[in-house]
Amino acid sequence: MLVWERPEPAERPVPAPLSRERIVRAAIRLADADGLDAVSLRKVATVLDVRPMRLYGYIDSKDELLDLMVDAAHAEIRPTGDGWREVLRSLAESTRHTAHRHEWLADLLGGRPQFGPHALATGECVVAALDEVDVDAVMPLVAAVNAYVIGAVRREIADRRAERATGMDEKRWQASLGPYLERTFATGRFPALATVVHDAAHLDADATFHIGLDCLLDGIAARLAK
Structure with a gap:
């Protein structure tokens, strides 16, 4: 039992x-x-x-x-909103916030589905919001959002752990790599990367997460519109 x-x-x-x-x-x-x-x-x-x-x-x-x-x-993951997009966004953000409160959770998410009562309640809320989506598409869409969130939070938490282990925050770590990257980019072997590193905006974790999530939700919307 x-x-x-x-x-x-x-x-x-x-x-x-x-x-x-x-x-x-x-x-x-x-x-x-x-x-x-x-x-x-x-x-x-x-x-x-x-x-x-x-x-x-x-x-x-x-x-x-x-x-x-x-x-x-999962009792702390309570998606809210009207319609599939709001609920999937809320699922992503709520899962991320919960993993930030409990860093160990990132190590246990993924793999086989969780069927405890709180996990089932979360799943019911999400699936109910997708009631107008073809039944065969429901779980792949939810899985895509979960996969994105798990990957994002694992990277964010790995950064946190690295900072604690080394005593170097992201800016100090980047500064320590600066001279090496400048020498490497000066060879001309990596022009595309050099352009992004030198010219692109360096976004924080929150902005990076939400831009990626928007791209995923836009893709889902385009697929559902077909």
């Missing part, structure tokens, strides 16, 4: 009350602070002041705990 359907143990009069929700909240606190490597059943039990074996009455494995954490994060 999947964890979503498996009943929790009956409450017991013990010094440290326990529930699946408390376990998940504790795991998320650990992951928010120090990443997924900080999450283990032993560490969660320590935070909750219980013995690790008590957790197995609520979850069967760390993989199951990660599934519960991802579904809890």
